[in-house]
Amino acid sequence: MSKEQFYSIIKSPAITEKGTMVAVHNQVVFNVARRATKPQIKAAVEGLFNVKVDSVNTLVRKGKVRTFKGRKALLSDVKKAYVTLAKGERLDVTTGL
Numbered sequence: 001m002s003k004e005q006f007y008s009i010i011k012s013p014a015i016t017e018k019g020t021m022v023a024v025h026n027q028v029v030f031n032v033a034r035r036a037t038k039p040q041i042k043a044a045v046e047g048l049f050n051v052k053v054d055s056v057n058t059l060v061r062k063g064k065v066r067t068f069k070g071r072k073a074l075l076s077d078v079k080k081a082y083v084t085l086a087k088g089e090r091l092d093v094t095t096g097l
Contacts, residue, residue, distance in 0.1 A: 006044040009036045013093035028091050032081045041081045052086035
């Protein structure tokens, strides 16, 4: 795969409270494309960050109805990937690529 394909799979790191709490367990959280599979996510992380990945767990957060200035809007679904790195590997996503 090329770097462009890797960037189309991994959209952004999820910098949240829960995302920083799982860093203790050598995990990193990414927002990924809805159609991305676990092997594609694993290959993208290994290709972009040059780290060894043990496992990938994914979840889809369903979109919610929110009110913005009196109008109802439906937020889109978001797919997240919890990537567990191999023992001894480190990844700092806050510094960027």
